[in-house]
Amino acid sequence: MGVTKTEIYKDEQNKLASLLKVLGHPARITILQFIINQKSCICNDLVEELGLAQATISQHLKELKGIGIIQGSIDWKSVCYCIEEKVWKEFQKDFNIFFNQDVKVHQCC
Amino acid sequence: MGVTKTEIYKDEQNKLASLLKVLGHPARITILQFIINQKSCICNDLVEELGLAQATISQHLKELKGIGIIQGSIDWKSVCYCIEEKVWKEFQKDFNIFFNQDVKVHQCC
DNA sequence: ATTTATTATCGTAATATTGCGATGTAAATA
DNA sequence: TATTTACATCGCAATATTACGATAATAAAT
Numbered sequence: 528m529g530v531t532k533t534e535i536y537k538d539e540q541n542k543l544a545s546l547l548k549v550l551g552h553p554a555r556i557t558i559l560q561f562i563i564n565q566k567s568c569i570c571n572d573l574v575e576e577l578g579l580a581q582a583t584i585s586q587h588l589k590e591l592k593g594i595g596i597i598q599g600s601i602d603w604k605s606v607c608y609c610i611e612e613k614v615w616k617e618f619q620k621d622f623n624i625f626f627n628q629d630v631k632v633h634q635c636c
Numbered sequence: 637m638g639v640t641k642t643e644i645y646k647d648e649q650n651k652l653a654s655l656l657k658v659l660g661h662p663a664r665i666t667i668l669q670f671i672i673n674q675k676s677c678i679c680n681d682l683v684e685e686l687g688l689a690q691a692t693i694s695q696h697l698k699e700l701k702g703i704g705i706i707q708g709s710i711d712w713k714s715v716c717y718c719i720e721e722k723v724w725k726e727f728q729k730d731f732n733i734f735f736n737q738d739v740k741v742h743q744c745c
Numbered sequence: 746a747t748t749t750a751t752t753a754t755c756g757t758a759a760t761a762t763t764g765c766g767a768t769g770t771a772a773a774t775a
Numbered sequence: 776t777a778t779t780t781a782c783a784t785c786g787c788a789a790t791a792t793t794a795c796g797a798t799a800a801t802a803a804a805t
Contacts (some may be wrong), residue, residue, distance in 0.1 A: 528764040529790035535687050536662040547659030553645040553653040568742050578644050583794050610739045619735050626728050631721045633677050637796040638760035692764050694783055
């Protein structure tokens with residue numbers, strides 16, 4: 528075993544879970560914050576900032592690109608990574624639908 | 637290797653990431669939704685609803701309890717799982733701080 | 746054409762997660 | 776006391792993730 532049984536869930540649940548999973552790593556949270564804070568969006572700067580190997584940063588960037596939340600465009604001789612606003616806003620919406628639900632307490636609690 | 641280097645990140649980043657990681661599984665999303673929807677909060681009902689083994693459900697519930705988002709109290713001869721409202725609201729706050737940031741686009745994008 | 750700079754990918758070792766059956770535990774019931 | 780009910784925990788096999796060094800790949804500079 529060891530494989531998540533995605534087929535037993537609704538698409539919506541699988542989608543939300545996979546977004547949260549990608550965001551559920553401190554390196555990727557840090558990368559996103561660094562990009563958002565406008566300090567820079569160059570891969571090498573992230574390597575210096577985080578102190579992880581370049582291969583590792585590249586791998587994390589790939590996962591973030593995979594969910595579409597960032598996008599890389601060639602700028603001079605580097606790649607500039609930016610937040611993909613449209614996708615970011617979709618995520619906000621998905622998260623809000625889930626987290627801003629009315630949470631009622633049961634009788635037994 | 638294979639170990640996340642948590643020591644290189646800020647506590648805040650590690651905390652947010654670990655919350656998101658726990659939520660980043662479709663079974664746990666489904667369990668939360670099921671509890672929220674008031675249908676039931678008994679472990680056995682979740683076993684039937686999701687179609688996973690009882691041991692597996694129990695494990696997922698343990699992880700959710702671990703971040704404090706749910707709480708189990710003994711009700712008759714079962715355990716009633718409920719959303720821990722205070723923690724849920726803290727999470728909402730943490731997530732909103734992160735996701736509702738102003739996202740500006742760089743010059744190069 | 747060669748070198749340099751920047752990023753991506755490959756292969757691998759260490760570790761973590763997922764899911765399950767088997768077993769343990771605790772309380773209610775017969 | 777023995778049995779049943781409802782969960783929790785253990786131990787395991789399969790798979791996934793994390794991080795890294797080495798090595799492409801690409802484009803600019805020399």
